[in-house]
Amino acid sequence: MDVSQDRAHRAWRVAGRIARLSDNLIPIGPWGIGLDGVLAWVPGANTLYSVGAGGLLIYEAIGAKASAYTLLRMGLYLTANSALTEIPVIGWAMDTLFRGHLMAARALQKDIERRFGPAEMPPEWRRGRGAQRQAVQVAG
Structure with a gap:
Protein backbone atom coordinates (compact mmCIF):
# COMPACT_ATOMS: atom_id res chain seq x y z
CA MET A 1 0.00 0.00 0.00
CA ASP A 2 1.34 3.42 -0.94
CA VAL A 3 1.40 6.31 1.46
CA SER A 4 -0.42 9.50 0.55
CA GLN A 5 1.26 12.88 0.40
CA ASP A 6 -1.05 14.09 3.18
CA ARG A 7 -0.02 11.21 5.46
CA ALA A 8 3.67 11.79 4.72
CA HIS A 9 3.39 15.51 5.36
CA ARG A 10 1.57 14.83 8.63
CA ALA A 11 4.53 12.67 9.67
CA TRP A 12 6.86 15.52 8.63
CA ARG A 13 5.01 17.95 10.91
CA VAL A 14 4.85 15.49 13.83
CA ALA A 15 8.60 14.91 13.49
CA GLY A 16 9.20 18.66 13.54
CA ARG A 17 7.11 19.08 16.69
CA ILE A 18 8.94 16.26 18.46
CA ALA A 19 12.31 17.74 17.44
CA ARG A 20 11.33 21.17 18.71
CA LEU A 21 9.88 19.87 21.99
CA SER A 22 12.76 17.47 22.63
CA ASP A 23 15.79 19.47 21.55
CA ASN A 24 14.94 23.07 20.73
CA LEU A 25 12.35 24.44 23.15
CA ILE A 26 14.77 27.05 24.50
CA PRO A 27 17.07 28.29 21.71
CA ILE A 28 20.58 29.17 22.85
CA GLY A 29 22.46 30.59 19.89
CA PRO A 30 22.73 27.90 17.20
CA TRP A 31 21.96 25.27 19.85
CA GLY A 32 18.92 24.62 22.00
CA ILE A 33 17.60 22.68 24.95
CA GLY A 34 14.29 20.90 25.15
CA LEU A 35 12.51 18.42 27.36
CA ASP A 36 15.05 15.72 26.58
CA GLY A 37 17.89 17.89 27.88
CA VAL A 38 16.03 18.95 31.00
CA LEU A 39 14.76 15.46 31.81
CA ALA A 40 18.26 14.05 31.25
CA TRP A 41 18.90 15.03 34.88
CA VAL A 42 15.86 13.14 36.24
CA PRO A 43 16.67 9.41 36.49
CA GLY A 44 13.88 7.29 35.08
CA ALA A 45 12.00 10.19 33.51
CA ASN A 46 14.91 10.74 31.13
CA THR A 47 14.74 7.22 29.72
CA LEU A 48 10.95 7.17 29.64
CA TYR A 49 10.75 10.42 27.67
CA SER A 50 13.64 9.56 25.34
CA VAL A 51 12.27 6.14 24.43
CA GLY A 52 8.69 7.42 24.14
CA ALA A 53 9.55 10.33 21.85
CA GLY A 54 11.86 8.09 19.84
CA GLY A 55 9.17 5.45 19.51
CA LEU A 56 6.74 8.05 18.19
CA LEU A 57 9.30 9.17 15.61
CA ILE A 58 9.82 5.59 14.43
CA TYR A 59 6.05 5.05 14.31
CA GLU A 60 5.67 8.12 12.08
CA ALA A 61 8.57 6.98 9.89
CA ILE A 62 6.97 3.58 9.38
CA GLY A 63 3.62 5.24 8.66
CA ALA A 64 5.29 7.45 6.06
CA LYS A 65 7.08 4.41 4.60
CA ALA A 66 10.55 5.87 5.14
CA SER A 67 13.41 4.05 3.49
CA ALA A 68 15.31 1.33 5.35
CA ARG A 106 15.47 15.73 10.30
CA ALA A 107 16.42 12.41 8.71
CA LEU A 108 12.71 11.55 8.44
CA GLN A 109 11.82 15.00 7.12
CA LYS A 110 14.51 14.82 4.42
CA ASP A 111 13.28 11.37 3.38
CA ILE A 112 9.72 12.70 3.08
CA GLU A 113 10.83 15.83 1.20
CA ARG A 114 12.81 13.73 -1.25
CA ARG A 115 9.72 11.64 -2.09
CA PHE A 116 6.81 14.08 -1.67
CA GLY A 117 8.29 17.56 -1.71
CA PRO A 118 8.40 19.93 1.23
CA ALA A 119 5.49 20.05 3.64
CA GLU A 120 3.83 23.32 4.50
CA MET A 121 5.35 24.69 7.66
CA PRO A 122 2.83 25.45 10.44
CA PRO A 123 2.48 29.22 11.04
CA GLU A 124 3.76 29.03 14.62
CA TRP A 125 7.07 27.64 13.33
CA ARG A 126 7.62 30.76 11.24
CA ARG A 127 7.90 32.89 14.35
CA GLY A 128 11.18 32.50 16.10
CA ARG A 129 14.82 33.24 15.59
CA GLY A 130 14.44 33.88 11.84
CA ALA A 131 11.44 36.16 12.32
CA GLN A 132 13.23 37.99 15.13
CA ARG A 133 16.30 38.53 12.96
CA GLN A 134 14.13 39.79 10.13
CA ALA A 135 12.36 42.25 12.47
CA VAL A 136 15.71 43.55 13.70
CA GLN A 137 16.94 44.03 10.14
CA VAL A 138 13.80 45.96 9.20
CA ALA A 139 14.03 48.13 12.32
CA GLY A 140 17.79 48.69 11.95
Missing part, protein backbone atom coordinates in the same frame (compact mmCIF):
# COMPACT_ATOMS: atom_id res chain seq x y z
CA TYR A 69 18.37 3.58 5.38
CA THR A 70 16.41 6.41 7.01
CA LEU A 71 14.97 4.03 9.62
CA LEU A 72 18.47 2.72 10.36
CA ARG A 73 19.88 6.25 10.78
CA MET A 74 16.98 7.25 12.99
CA GLY A 75 17.42 4.10 15.07
CA LEU A 76 21.11 4.82 15.58
CA TYR A 77 20.48 8.43 16.65
CA LEU A 78 17.71 7.42 19.02
CA THR A 79 19.62 4.49 20.50
CA ALA A 80 22.64 6.70 21.19
CA ASN A 81 20.38 9.34 22.73
CA SER A 82 18.65 6.85 25.01
CA ALA A 83 21.87 5.07 25.94
CA LEU A 84 23.40 8.30 27.22
CA THR A 85 20.66 8.57 29.84
CA GLU A 86 21.95 5.41 31.52
CA ILE A 87 25.31 6.96 32.47
CA PRO A 88 24.96 9.10 35.61
CA VAL A 89 26.11 12.73 35.51
CA ILE A 90 28.49 12.55 32.51
CA GLY A 91 25.90 10.76 30.37
CA TRP A 92 23.20 13.15 31.51
CA ALA A 93 25.35 16.13 30.56
CA MET A 94 26.08 14.58 27.18
CA ASP A 95 22.38 13.83 26.69
CA THR A 96 21.58 17.46 27.41
CA LEU A 97 23.79 18.47 24.48
CA PHE A 98 23.20 15.53 22.11
CA ARG A 99 20.26 16.30 19.86
CA GLY A 100 19.31 12.77 18.88
CA HIS A 101 15.58 13.40 18.48
CA LEU A 102 16.28 16.42 16.30
CA MET A 103 18.71 14.44 14.13
CA ALA A 104 16.25 11.56 13.74
CA ALA A 105 13.39 13.95 12.95
